[in-house]
Amino acid sequence: MNIFVFVKRVPDTESKIRVDQAQKKIVEEGLNFILNPYDEFALEEALRLREAKGGKVTAFCVGPEECLTVLRKCLAMGVDEAVLLKDASPESYDGLRTARILAKALQTKYTGADLLLFGKQAMGADNSQVPAMTAELLGLPQANVVVKLQVEGNRGTAIREVEGGEEKVEFSLPAVVSAQKGLNEPRYETLRGIMAAKKVHIPVLPVEELGLGAGELGVGLEVTAMDLPPARKAGRVLAGTAEEAARELVHLLRSEAKVI
Amino acid sequence: MILVYIETRKGKVKKSSLEALSEARRQADGLKIDVQAVLAGTGLEGITADVFACGAAKVHILDSPALDAYSAQAQALALEALVREHKPAAVFFSATSLGKDLAPRLAARLGVSLASDCIRLAVKEGRLEYTRPIYAGKALLSFRLKSSPQLASLRPNIFPLFDSGKRSGEVVKKKVALDQDLIKGKVVELLGEKASALDVTEAEVIFSGGRGLKGPENFGLLRELSDVVPRSAVGASRSAVDSGWIDHHHQVGQTGKTVSPNIYFAFGISGAIQHLAGMSSSKVIVAVNKDPEAPIFKAANYGIVADLFQVIPPLKEELKKLLAD
Ligand SMILES: Cc1cc2nc3c(=O)[nH]c(=O)nc-3n(C[C@H](O)[C@H](O)[C@H](O)COP(=O)(O)OP(=O)(O)OC[C@H]3O[C@@H](n4cnc5c(N)ncnc54)[C@H](O)[C@@H]3O)c2cc1C
Ligand SMILES: Nc1ncnc2c1ncn2[C@@H]1O[C@H](COP(=O)(O)O)[C@@H](O)[C@H]1O
Numbered sequence: 001m002n003i004f005v006f007v008k009r010v011p012d013t014e015s016k017i018r019v020d021q022a023q024k025k026i027v028e029e030g031l032n033f034i035l036n037p038y039d040e041f042a043l044e045e046a047l048r049l050r051e052a053k054g055g056k057v058t059a060f061c062v063g064p065e066e067c068l069t070v071l072r073k074c075l076a077m078g079v080d081e082a083v084l085l086k087d088a089s090p091e092s093y094d095g096l097r098t099a100r101i102l103a104k105a106l107q108t109k110y111t112g113a114d115l116l117l118f119g120k121q122a123m124g125a126d127n128s129q130v131p132a133m134t135a136e137l138l139g140l141p142q143a144n145v146v147v148k149l150q151v152e153g154n155r156g157t158a159i160r161e162v163e164g165g166e167e168k169v170e171f172s173l174p175a176v177v178s179a180q181k182g183l184n185e186p187r188y189e190t191l192r193g194i195m196a197a198k199k200v201h202i203p204v205l206p207v208e209e210l211g212l213g214a215g216e217l218g219v220g221l222e223v224t225a226m227d228l229p230p231a232r233k234a235g236r237v238l239a240g241t242a243e244e245a246a247r248e249l250v251h252l253l254r255s256e257a258k259v260i
Numbered sequence: 261m262i263l264v265y266i267e268t269r270k271g272k273v274k275k276s277s278l279e280a281l282s283e284a285r286r287q288a289d290g291l292k293i294d295v296q297a298v299l300a301g302t303g304l305e306g307i308t309a310d311v312f313a314c315g316a317a318k319v320h321i322l323d324s325p326a327l328d329a330y331s332a333q334a335q336a337l338a339l340e341a342l343v344r345e346h347k348p349a350a351v352f353f354s355a356t357s358l359g360k361d362l363a364p365r366l367a368a369r370l371g372v373s374l375a376s377d378c379i380r381l382a383v384k385e386g387r388l389e390y391t392r393p394i395y396a397g398k399a400l401l402s403f404r405l406k407s408s409p410q411l412a413s414l415r416p417n418i419f420p421l422f423d424s425g426k427r428s429g430e431v432v433k434k435k436v437a438l439d440q441d442l443i444k445g446k447v448v449e450l451l452g453e454k455a456s457a458l459d460v461t462e463a464e465v466i467f468s469g470g471r472g473l474k475g476p477e478n479f480g481l482l483r484e485l486s487d488v489v490p491r492s493a494v495g496a497s498r499s500a501v502d503s504g505w506i507d508h509h510h511q512v513g514q515t516g517k518t519v520s521p522n523i524y525f526a527f528g529i530s531g532a533i534q535h536l537a538g539m540s541s542s543k544v545i546v547a548v549n550k551d552p553e554a555p556i557f558k559a560a561n562y563g564i565v566a567d568l569f570q571v572i573p574p575l576k577e578e579l580k581k582l583l584a585d
Contacts, residue, residue: 013514013534017398026399037515093394093401095364096373123514124395127376129364132332136368141445142332144361147508161509162357163459165452167330171445181515182508220373224389225402229540235560237552242570249546249562250578257544257561259522260465260489260582 001055001151003046004113005079006102006130007039008122009063009070024226025090035070038119040077040186041179045149046117047078048184053151056080058110062087062101068202075197076189082200083110087207092219095129101217102130103137104210115156118178120145128178135176143169147182262288263320263348263409265339266299266311267358273299273307275421276354276462278314280414282422283381284352285315290383293349296320298342300327300335309427318429320346324436330358331446336365338436343370348409350388355413356461363413372407377415377518379541388412396514396537416461417520418541458493460510465523468495468512468539469505472528472549472568476505481572482527488579495519495539497529513538527568531556 011017011031018027046057058081059074061067071082085105106113116138118131128144135142143149143158147166150157154173159166161180189197207217238245238252253260262284267274284295297316299308301324308319322338343351343366351366353359355377367374380391380402388410391402405411460466467482467489479494486492495517496510512519514534524542528549529535536559539545547560548568557563564571 011395013396013537015395015398017395019399026395093403094373095376096367096371099368126392126394126396127374128360129367129374129376132361132364133368133374135332136336136365139442141443142361142365143445145357159451160357162450163462164457164509165450167357167447168449168451169445170448175445181511220406221375221403222406223401223403224384225391225400227400227402229393229397229400232540232545232559233561235545235547235557235563237557237563237565242564242566243574245564245566246571246574247578249564249575250582252562253523253544253546254582257523259544260579 001049001053001114002112003049003055003057003115003117004106004110005039005042005046005057005059005074005117007043007059007061007070007074008036008119009033009061009067010036010122010124013037013123019226019228021226024223026226033066035073036119036122038121038179038181041181041183042117042119043074043077043079044184044186045179047187049115049151058083060085060102060105062098062207064088071202072197073189075200076193077187078193082202084202084204085207086204091125092221093125093127094219094221095127095133096220097217098130099133099137100212101207101210102134104212105205106138108211109205114173115151116140116174116176118176120178120180131176131178140174140176141171142176143171144178145180146177147180149177149183261293261346261348262295262350262352263343263346264295264297264316264352265359265362266297267354267356268299268301268304268307271303271307273310274354274356276356276416278310278421279416279419280352280354281311281314281316283414283419285422287381287383287388291349291386298322298339300338302328305431305433308431312426312429313424315422315424316429319431321431321433322436323433324438326438326440326443327436329446329448331443332361332365333445334438334443335362336369337438337442339366340369341436343409350410350412353413355415359413363411367411370409370411372409372411373405375403375405375412378412379415379418393541396534397540398537415520417464458491460493460495460512460519461517463491463493463519463521465489465492466495466512466519466521467492467525467527468497468529469500469527470497470529471499471503473500473505479506485572485576485579488576488583497535526556526560527572529556530554531559
């Protein structure tokens with residue numbers, strides 16, 4: 001199987017986010033960046049499929065030069081090849097732009113994938129857009145938020161999480177699948193993997209050279225403000241015994257907060 | 261016109277779709293346009309009353325058995341045709357599992373960007389402005405969309421329902437023929453015992469438990485609370501889920517679900533930043549924790565510093581009494 005995995009470099013989840021309101025952006029200095037956690041599930045699934053069925057796994061990342069570190073991590077985990085689609089422009093929060101870059105790369109330079117694995121969401125932009133958009137641009141079926149995946153010949157079956165249950169999705173390959181936590185338990189890189197990854201050459205392809213029109217590389221969002229969420233009002237600690245506090249609480253929920 | 265996609269499940273219209281419709285109706289007033297709704301599938305004629313009540317001027321039904329079982333490809337194709345015919349200024353979805361799956365698919369098909377999971381809409385200088393949380397709610401991004409039609413999905417449980425006073429109106433049923441060769445995937449089965457239970461993302465009240473619950477059996481206490489309160493559900497921290505005490509479906513937080521119920525009860529949850537990411541847009545947060553220094557108290561509107569096992573029984577009785585009235 002020829003499997004492609006798409007990974008993004010994102011601020012780690014512990015990061016304290018600072019906002020530059022004048023520039024309408026977040027302050028990136030001082031942030032610690034990591035491989036998007038959901039993409040680790042996608043990577044792990046790709047590696048397991050390769051182990052079971054043979055084939056090759058390639059990781060792709062759209063972003064600046066700094067993304068080479070997350071691609072090295074993919075190599076250390078065991079992917080065969082990694083490609084940086086180099087894009088120097090800042091975070092656009094526009095999933096369509098990323099999807100267009102990926103779709104174009106896959107139509108022109110990197111053809112022949114049987115399975116396209118994504119994370120269900122990139123932390124930060126929190127968009128959950130790129131997998132479905134890429135699928136549509138390539139005319140492929142999709143299964144998003146997947147917790148179980150089976151591939152047999154040129155057919156796939158996935159279990160995806162929905163409100164209050166799960167859906168079983170059947171599709172033909174090639175297909176787009178996006179990974180949810182629960183799909184698998186990602187492996188750690190080994191020291192040997194890390195050492196070997198250092199020696200691998202990672203091709204760097206500037207997105208401007210993919211043959212996309214200027215309009216297609218443009219950003220569809222016009223940011224009007226970047227703010228911190230309003231601080232929650234200081235809360236109230238209810239005194240007394242557990243019974244008294246419980247009674248007071250229910251009373252306040254109805255009479256003060258008016259939520260029940 | 262703003263077109264709103266109305267989701268149905270088991271022959272009923274989803275409340276979160278009605279919320280998106282209601283908000284569309286409020287924004288459409290500012291834009292001096294009307295709101296229409298679209299439902300996809302067969303046998304849906306009888307369930308439009310709430311759709312008119314929440315502000316639709318007209319209801320379109322895309323009538324095809326190929327749209328009964330969900331396929332993102334099939335739905336996107338059918339919706340594209342409707343959009344090209346009626347040229348709405350905007351198309352709204354609710355940011356449900358289905359909305360998150362379908363809206364980006366349709367956006368790419370139409371070649372437009374998408375505003376996902378919005379929590380606030382406004383009309384400024386005659387244009388729609390979208391606000392959505394990013395970095396797990398640690399920042400809020402406001403923006404306009406340059407392209408037309410504008411596509412957006414709206415977070416459930418944020419936008420109040422609108423009441424037009426109407427219960428009926430014009431329904432336009434359209435037979436759609438889909439090119440089956442273009443449809444390469446679809447849902448074949450809905451699974452899980454949970455299919456009947458309310459999901460945390462849909463619940464108006466959530467009783468969530470963390471490591472402080474001590475073991476799987478004690479999630480039963482939260483289920484008992486949930487039995488008392490209508491439209492409520494049981495949630496959990498990642499620690500509880502990772503310990504195998506409860507299914508991952510229930511996890512709230514950065515790697516779980518994002519919820520915004522009217523009341524979020526956190527029992528024995530410390531309030532790690534990744535947990536807060538999933539529930540800080542709740543209207544009221546109640547924390548029960550025996551550690552007065554637990555960070556959850558900083559996010560909570562009401563806090564009880566006590567052993568949760570002492571609080572749950574009287575709380576259940578008080579809620580029962582209140583709701584019996
Ligand atoms: C990438 C990443 C993603 C993550 N995603 C999520 C996520 O989606 N959701 C999530 O929840 N976490 C997430 N986490 C984990 C998070 O950092 C915390 O570890 C987790 O939320 C802690 O769960 P907890 O509050 O149940 O446990 P603890 O932090 O151990 O807190 C237990 C609390 O219970 C209290 N307690 C104990 N006994 C009692 C009692 N008898 N009565 C009252 N109180 C009691 C204690 O005082 C304590 O405050 C993520 C972490 C990472 C790194
Ligand atoms: N810049 C990127 N480069 C490569 N893959 C990406 C990029 N952005 C998003 N993705 C993929 O798309 C998934 C969903 O991202 P998003 O739609 O931004 O939430 C991620 O988990 C990645 O698998």
